[in-house]
Amino acid sequence: MNHETAENRAPEPREPEPREPELGPGDARVCRRQPEELDEIQQSGRHPEYRVDLERVRFSPYFSRLSAVTQVISQAGASPLIHNRLTHSLKVTAVARTIAVAVDRTLVGSAPSLSGELAPGGCDAVVVQAAASAHDLGHPPFGHLGENVLNRIARETLGLADGFEGNAQTYRIVAALDVCDAAAAGLNLTAAVRAGLAKYPWTPALEGLGFDASPGGARDLAPSDLPPGLKRVGETVVARKYSAYFLEQDDLDQARASAPALPPWAQTLECSVMDIADDIAYSIHDVDDFYRAGILSQVAVAREFRGFIDNAAALRRLDTPELELGRTRDRAGESLEALRRKIHRDDPWIADDDAFEAAVRVVTEELVEGLLSTVFDGSIAAERRLSSFTSRWIAHFGRSVVAAPTGTPRTGLISLDRRAWHEVKVMKFVHKQFILNRPDVAMYQRGLSRVLVDLVSAFTEWLDDVHDQKRVPRRLIEMVELATAGYARLATTRPHLLEDTSGDALRRLGRGRGVIDYVASLSDGQAIAVAEALNGRTDRLWDIGQSL
Structure with a gap:
């Protein structure tokens, strides 16, 4: 694979050590919500404030829990070598630090785009490590499936207008739910690290983003006018992704004030690095997992990729709507053509048919006709092939980071260059098209979704049961109390975000958010075991106790 083109060849790093920004005690980037003084040991070494943040994240029980949370496919159903959320987070951190x-x-x-005004602290590697380590803390049981199910329950059943979102849950954990001995609530991280977590730096209210998101106000906004995570629905802009619930908006605003020159929708530089590293890890490690598990069919993938390469011009002329392309899979290459059209619709700032076709060809050569042509059998030779494939692509993507163009909300302060950007899109297409859309995976996920529905329903009923309320798990009660207090504050500071500010309404919201917080904090195994216990189907009573 020859990726050393003039466009994506990054300049060689200079020998001197990374710049050490001079941060005074009043610097906005090191400010915490609750002032605290570091002890003598904590103050030693470089970046003392940020290293404390990194240690707080890595010593958190929420971080440890990620070892038992599904990335895409469960270790139990495949192999202990399959990535979970913890191993994914560790690898994102490693990639992010290098970048x-x-x-x-x-x-x-x-x-x-990388001036001192927009990136006031430069690109601090420790800030990036802390943000990358913490970026998936909020993922609920069962990966993205759990996220979607809890969002639907939160909005449709519990009446939470800001729903459930993994990124917002991460921010809620570090700001409110987790604990450390130096603060009354949360991990009390520095502003730089909290801002580094905000991949989608807004709440669902979309306040202050610089455009009218109300009905009729988005009439002229195309997808390319909107940052990733926002979408236009009719004549309204809605947040598909967001980094804070209403309860944490003030905390996020304070963190973002550490980079005041940034547009309100823009990531900080350290956040952009973390986001790119996450994309790189996803695009490579998902393929790693599916290859190991033996569920990535070389025949099916080769048919689609070869169909596109052989018929690209004819596919481009099809008048079939984008959403209909590839639905029946009768014509090979249609799904890749749908991806090409989506890139042009959403990201014209970088869309390039030559780069897209080159990406399809190199993925065909390296993955379809290379790695997948030999079945993974667990041998040393197979491990070597996989290791070579993984390290080669990660190194290539790491060398392909460039300063992003100005004038588009679709990217952060940095980006992958044109060729690598399209390659990541094509690699991620493999995962979505040939794994997530499989009927057997869908059937398994539907079963897991019932677990979450049952858990939320059972805990809500238990809290309402006047005859048995005293035996509700103490941590659940604490989470409800914390959320209720938060909504009471919100009713005073931002009442327009709540339809009803009466005491009963605030208690209902607090109960709903508390239940969601509690269920989202379980691991995959805990969620299944607790659901079985609540339905009277368990012989592991004392194991269940560890979950509560």
């Missing part, structure tokens, strides 16, 4: 060091040495200050 951060290179960006700070070679790019910061060299482009308008």
Whole structure:
């Protein structure tokens, strides 16, 4: 695979150590919601404030829990070598740190998008590590399936207008739910690290983003006018992704104030690095997992990719609507054509048919006709092939980071170059098209969705049971009380976000958010075991006790 083109060849890193931004005690980036003084040991070494944040994240029980939360497919159903949320987070952190060091040495200050005004602390590698380590803390049981199910329950059943979102749950954990001995609530992280977590730096209310998101106000906005995570529905803009619930909006605003020159929808530089590292890890490690598990069919993938390569011009002329392309899978290549059209619709700032076709060809060569042509049998030779494939692609993507163009909300302060950007899209297409859409995976996921529905229903009923309320798990009661207090504050500070500010309404919201917080904090195994116990089907009573 030859990726060393003039466009994506990054400058060689210089030898000197990364710049050390001079941060005074009043610097906005090191501010915490609750002031605290570091002890003598904590104050030693470089970046003391940020290293404390990194340690708080990694010593958190929410971080440990990620070892038992599904990434895409369960370890129990495949192999212990399959990625879980913890191993994914560790690898994102490793990739992110490498990119951060290179960006700070070679790019910061060299482009308008990376000026000291927009990136006031440069690209601090420790901030990036802390944000990358924490970025998936809020993922509920069963991966993205759990996220979608809890969002539907939160909105439609519990009346929570800000629903459930994994990124917002992460922010809620570090700001309110987790604990450390230095603060009354949350991990009390620095503003730089909290802002580094905000991939989608808004709440569902979309306040202050610089455009009219109300009905009729978005009439002229195309998908390319909107940052990732926002979409236009009719004549209204809605948040598909967001980094804070209404309860944490003030906390997020305070964190974002550490980079006041950034547009309100833009990620900080460290957040952009974390986001790109996450994309890289997803695109490569998902393929790693599916290859190991033996569920990525070389025949099916080859048919689609070869169909596109052989018929690209004819596919481009089809008048079939984008959403209908590939639905029946009768014509090979249609699903890739749908992806090509989606890129042009959403991201014209970087869309390029030559780059897309080149990406399809190199993925065909490296993955379809390369890695997948030999069945993974667990041998040393198979491990070597997989390791070579993974390390080669990660290194290539890491070398392909460039300063992003100005004038588009579709990217952060940095981006992958045109070729690598399209390659990531094509690699992620493999995962979505040939794994998530499989009927057997869908059937398994529907069963898991029932577990979450049953858990929320059972805990809500238990809280309402006047005859048995005293035996509700103490942690659930604490989470309800914390959420209720939060809604009471919101009724005073931002009452327009609540339809009803009466005491009964606030208690209902607090109960709903508390139940969602509690269920989302379980691991996959805990969720299944607790659901069985609540339905009277368990012989593991003492194991269940560890979940509560």
